[in-house]
Amino acid sequence: MALGVLESNKQISIHCYDNWRATKVETQKAHEKSNGALNIEAGQDTLPIVKRYLEPFSAVPIHFHKGNIINARWPEQQQIGLYIDDAAKKAHTFRHMLHTFGPHWVPGETILVLMDYWYFQKKDDASFRFQHDWITQRPEHFSYVEERIEGGSTAILKYTQVYDFGKPKNWIRRLLG
Numbered sequence: 001m002a003l004g005v006l007e008s009n010k011q012i013s014i015h016c017y018d019n020w021r022a023t024k025v026e027t028q029k030a031h032e033k034s035n036g037a038l039n040i041e042a043g044q045d046t047l048p049i050v051k052r053y054l055e056p057f058s059a060v061p062i063h064f065h066k067g068n069i070i071n072a073r074w075p076e077q078q079q080i081g082l083y084i085d086d087a088a089k090k091a092h093t094f095r096h097m098l099h100t101f102g103p104h105w106v107p108g109e110t111i112l113v114l115m116d117y118w119y120f121q122k123k124d125d126a127s128f129r130f131q132h133d134w135i136t137q138r139p140e141h142f143s144y145v146e147e148r149i150e151g152g153s154t155a156i157l158k159y160t161q162v163y164d165f166g167k168p169k170n171w172i173r174r175l176l177g
């Protein structure tokens, strides 16, 4: 994304939301995928590492929002052109994403990359179906750009028609600041 923004020569901001707290599985993944070059400990704050990797893109305004995504807020009036989600697997978090970011999506323009869209097929747990079912129940608002990437969990969609996402659950608290 940062490379794309850099090459576009446009003032586009990127907002990233994550806990940046390494789990045991992630420490193993990091070790394996880097061929032993990246060794992190379970519980370690990984945001400084992410920032280091992104140093070549210092010209791109990248904003880091560290914490539970259930508290995520969209801080700008700006519209969202590209929404990538690799965390909101279940109803509770995905609903929050929809209420928080959905009103800033642009009909006919915004692309959604939902990396857990087909995840439920790998798990024997119906609660992982929420994301997929919510989208497919609204075919007039979303259409596939790529239904499934390389047999994995990712789907790419376009937001096609205005949808009333309603207010986030904690909207009164938000209003009061």
Ligand SMILES: C[S@@+](CC[C@H](N)C(=O)[O-])C[C@H]1O[C@@H](n2cnc3c(N)ncnc32)[C@H](O)[C@@H]1O
Pocket: 017, 018, 019, 020, 021, 067, 068, 069, 070, 086, 087, 088, 093
């Ligand atoms: C599958 S990983 C993302 C990997 C990333 N897309 C990549 O390709 O390198 C999922 C990420 O979501 C974060 N995450 C999951 N649930 C979260 C939550 N409730 N709040 C904040 N971050 C969360 C985890 O910390 C983890 O970094």
